[in-house]
Amino acid sequence: MYDRGNGASNPSGTTVELLAAAGESAQALMAESLEARGSSLLHQSILKVLADLGPHARRDLAARVGAPPAEASRVLDDLQSQGLVQALVVNAGGRQEVMALTAAGTAARATALDHVSGVQDVLLASLTKGERAQLHYLLRRVCASAARSGGAHPASGAR
Incomplete structure (x- = not known):
């Protein structure tokens, strides 16, 4: 955990480590919140891709979310049994x-975004509204730079 008084003498040397630690904390909190509702990060990643980019073939969807095809297929079957996606x-x-989002899937995605907002509020509780806006802006720039360098995909639809 970061403590202003105990920071390294060269703070820029630890920025990437702080970003990684913040990302791990955010991911753990989101996974915990989703698990409590019977979902997972992979469930939500698939719903996000279908909501943002439209219908996908199973194999293409697995590649898009970076999951092994068998695992993505298992989650798609689960989402289909819940009526959140349908096969066309x-x-x-x-x-x-081709797998497509249903109206129930769209509603489930909206509910998940509400829970993500709750996780965000926990993580950013010590920041003012202005600091949150500035952090959001800066992180989008960092993600865009990472995407340009081939390190990651840009944060589309980040809240």
């Missing part, structure tokens, strides 16, 4: 099953 058969260049 598309005959374009051959028969292919």
Whole structure:
């Protein structure tokens, strides 16, 4: 945990470590919040991709979220059994099953975003509204730089 009085003599040398620690904390809190509701980060990643980018074939969706195809397929089956996604058969260049978000999936995604806001409030409790806005702006710039360098995908739809 970061403590202003105990920072390194070269704070810029620890910025990446602080970003990594903050990311790990955020991910752990989000995973805990989702698990309490019977969901996971992979469930939400799949719903996010379908909400943001539209229908995807199973294999393409697995690649997009960076999950092994078998694991992504298991989560898709779970989401389908909950009525959050549906399989559509598309005959374009051959028969292919495409997964799409349902209205219930859209609602579940909105609920998840509310929970993410709660996690954000916990993590950023010590910051003023202005500091939160500034942090958001700076992190979007950092993510864009990382994406340009090939290090990560840009944070689309970040709140």
